[in-house]
Amino acid sequence: MKVCQCILLLFSHLFLYTLAWNCEVIPGTLKQIDAGLGIVGGVNNDNEVFLFLGTSFERIGLSAKHFTVGPAGELGANSTNNVVKFVDGSFKLIPGVQFKQVDAGGDQIIVGVSPVDDVFCLNKDNNNVGPSSDAPWIQLAGKLKYYSCGPLSCWGVNSAGNVLIRRFVTGAACGGSNVFEAVAGALSMVEVATDGNVFGIDPQGNLVQRFGVSPSNPAGTGWQGIVVCPNGHKHVTYDLGRLWVICSDGSIRRCT
Template sequence: MKAGQCILLLFSCQILYTQALECEVIPGTLKQIDAGLGSVGGVNNDSEVFLFLGNSFTKIRGSLKHITIGPAGQFGVSPENTVFKFQSGLFRQIQVSGGLKQVDAGSEIVAGVNSLEDVLCINKDTNNNGPPANAAWTQLTGGRLKYYSCGPYSCWGVNFTDNVFLKRNVTSSSCGGSSFSEIVNGSLSMVEVATDGSVYGVDYQGALMQRLGVSQSNPAGTEWQRVVACPFGHKHVTYDVGILWVICFDGSIRRCT
């Protein structure tokens, strides 16, 4: 088979896969989105906060650059790296030394990274009890990351050079888990772990990737598979209850099943 025919065949396969993904455009624009336990939230370039209510995103009170929703609750980070937890209808400030630039509540623990790319977490009991203003966050050793996300049995992160890391043996009472191990064949700018353990990410070129073969017995999975939801590249992704939510390069929102 000639080279041109090979390229055409690969391109055709990609188009067929795109058509099978069944995405719909949701009105509005966002820069970051997160879904968990059937709820979806997001923020836009003006740090405005939105929740998906009914069939549309509704603006709520607050100013955040990152939001997360999951078993650990609803958390957000302000443009000044202040951490907030949504309680009793309001986002209430949580004391974290140095603050966080990104936070994740996709499992029963809470985790995130600060401006120095330190990775921090708090256990389930500490989170459920407040956490109080003086709660001790555990700083993880062995890795500096720009993005960190946890699921039911593992956490994934990426560093400033887009290397992908996996942390095993993470539990509700031991958020530190075991040491970081690098997934050498991966390169992502952000990664998200869903509440069912599914792993998705976006690379620096805007390609959307899914990690195949991920399970409790094999948290690292087997390989990356490219998924296409946006015609001109992807910016952010989250997955929950069978629905893939994607932010495209232009900020538009797609819901895929």
């Protein structure tokens, strides 16, 4: 009897957690999405970039394989790994770096991953100067295929699917603690929201959220599964209480 009660209690908890998200389908298809400071952008399979404007995604005049928005600005990495940033009304090339993935979610710092999985960051003051060939990019020891920052820490995933966190990252010290610490679990991508929430997609296409994240414990205490897409999940981002999910078939869900 006690065993049955425990199973029912566990099932009820998971069921209620799923119901906590009220999701709707947004027209269009994307392969990658990012949100920050109320702006939502994404990229489709043709590397066309879109911004969510009011009720739908509208194409803008930029081609990129990865697009990011946040406190550090609006940036894209294109098919040849060149990086551009929106400055003074247009996207301008950032000379001297090549990234396959870039993130703008930290305290006005830019972080990026090179085609060979090297990891770089640029401090707040240097980012705010604008694109420059002599910008002092800092290479972080280690290899990652995906890297994302928030206000409390930065999180990354390497080619083996291992999850890593870098603590004490600030606008003036984008290298933070100078070490990547392992976090239990396996992911194919991870995103840190501007409020510190952490979401990811595992290699099987499951969507997860890190719970227990706080200023005193930015690594959190465990992962909680969320079901938004019936056929699996591809990409995720979170901003201002809204969870944006790209399903395995490219369809888009917005959840509150």
